[in-house]
Amino acid sequence: MPSNSTLNRYYMIVMYAALGMGGSVFSIMAVGAAVFSAAKIFLGRLTMTRQPMILSLAVAGLAYFGSGLLIIAANPADAANYTLAVERLIFLGFLPLYLQLSLMDRESLRDSLEIGAALGAAGVATWAVFEWAVYPLETISFRAHGAPGNPGPYATTAAVLFACCLLASFRAGRTRRPLFVAASLCAAFGLIMSGMRTVYPALIVLPVLLFITWPEARQRLATRGAMWAFAASAVLLVLVGSFVLMSRLGHLLTMANFSGFSPTAANSLGERIALWYCAADAFREAPLFGLGRSDAYRYMHECTSALIGEPLEYSHFHNALATAAAFGGLVDVCATSALLLVPLYWCWRHRRDPDSRYGVILILSILTIYGLNGVTNLMLGHDIHDALFVHLMTVAFVLMVARRPATAR
Template sequence: MFPEQLTKALLIPSKGHYVGIDRNNRIFTFIFALFPGLLASGTSVILVCAFAWALISLAVKRFPFELTRTDKIVASCVTLFVLTTVLSVVMHPNASDDKTFLLKMIPFLAIWFVIPRLRVSISGRLIPFLITGAGLGMIGSLVFSIIQAVFLDIRAEGGAGNAAVFGLFTVLFGSISLLNAHSESKTERIIAVAGFACGLLCAFLSGTRSAWLVMPFNFVILFWYLRGQELPVVSRSIKVVLAILIVAVLAIAGLKVKERYHALESDISLLDEKPNEISSLKARMLLWEGGMKAFLQAPLMGYGPQNRMEKVNSALDVPGGKKLLFTHVHNGFLNAAVDGGIVGLLGVLALLAAPLIAAFRKKRGPGRDIAIAISLLLVTSYVVTGTFGIMFGHDATDAVFVYLTIVLCWIAGEAVYLSVSQTAELAETDKIALGERTS
């Protein structure tokens, strides 16, 4: 039975120095994959716990501090983003908010210390938990979404507390779930397809139009990965279930697209009919206009994230009672430009490049293929949704990006693909291998 296999694969039987570290890595990765749609803030808690645990373990020399050349390049890209943000904060002090933005940078530094901890785990063993966890998390998120959309009559937010963030996570982790479509386990294939369908449904129920724009890109990436895999023969009953899922996705998609289209149509009409009324579209246009003006006034170093909206409102020259009460300008790149100017933009570009470098610099093999697929899904999802909304600066979006980048660094290019059931079968072998490391 699948639950028994999952338990056996997660909880390696026996005790031991490296056995315990590997077991915790598996548990952390599985729970992390479950959280984005169900309890988004849990992802940042997982990252901080993994960071603190790694620091303590390294301090007492439970495992060696070892990084490959690629690890160092990727970690340096992430650190460049941290340094550009810290520099913009320090250069433009604002006592009330400085500490908040500086503290937000600390989790990014986890990459230097969590990678060595993950390297204790045997090659290929964490990926099954990431992908299967993503599928199970999306199935649970759909239940959450339906309750919110049907009974509370709101845009689905799941456990993210924000429809836009929820849309980003569901389209990303739903896509990651489908990477298991070629598993030798029928149960895991069902979870993969169901998780993918549920992720798409959640994204539509969230009403996040930018998340919908991600879907065509992710379809291409998934097609590229899966076409090179040996897919199982689909039975007639499975075909019927797939047909039902497709109809369900299309039906809900049609309803939500129509609803959001009319909302956009209404906002466009208001631009001419009531130019002084601040609709959702008008607010976004003002944010972009104010952000661009603010950037051009300080193009090199910006104003610091703590002064962002003050400078945007100032650039728009709006009266005090009509200030835009937003925390960001609804464009991740423009956000970085206002915060840190050209230097800040370079920091964001370096951060976005990190997972791609981690994946493409690997040795050729099954592990490299899956790493490339995950990195492309990650960066595409963030860039597309971030162009119209938030990208970084939210605790959950930051944590998801960092943890997935860490996992991408850990994946070995030559590592073979394993399902949860295959990992469970190797539990005893893994116990012996990990036990021998302590001698």
């Protein structure tokens, strides 16, 4: 029977390969890993930790799940809220996953993540090329959807894989580095082809973040050959994906020139601003526990109709905190914020620890990607987004916290 370390290693590789190739397959595997780990705790086969860092993250996950239950309790007649009790269960998985993943040594965990991410990046690029080949005439409006069938989760997975492969490319030796650089370009290509303007800044922010926080990265980039290779890769990437990149950015400028930053039904930018206005009004209606889903949707419909003359119907308010405020009030805003602020706090505490640097950079990369999503789109509330956040954040905490493999009973 394979050891815990071997089991974790192969499962991790398959998971992150599936992230780029199989859509919700990753979510199913992440939930399966959490359930498996929780069962081991119940059977007494995992040793509980007293690490304040992971315990605080587990509390943040519990608070987010509990906030969903409070939305249900505050709006018991709203049947649409009840699915939150299932959707947010994955956020109880931080501690079980941590205890199971801690059975691996950090080197094996990093290797498994990076190999899986490289395979996933190849899958992301393959999806983009396949879709472009199938729909070659949609040059102006083309957006890759990938296995999830949605540009949003596809772009998020591409950005996360880009971050993992970028980290791997600076950690790897001379033999493997070109492979991880190629994987980084594949993931970046997938992100560009998604047309997801919200996440585009990650292509610049993540390399800059790596450059600032990792001295070894600065030293390697300082060589003339590395600088030329980086510049050539960036130019090649922009040229290959230019038709989508230029089209999406040009469309954004057109919308901004047309209506500025005023609410309007004429374009998606104006619609988002209208949704934010209405989310603020919805928050004032029920500031503590929110309106619940059905009432928030009804309020969105009525408010946007009055504000811009056209009722809008979306599953969220195109901003993470605005959505939390409308659905769950101040309680859900605080619970959502805690999922971002707790990891950020521990990154700050470990910012000078060389042994924690890899985990710190990975956490900051996750927060950057999800933060960008949360500004004008959906941050959490999609099965891939939720499962990826919980699992990869747990991996990052293991890499930041664990000094030696834990023991299984």
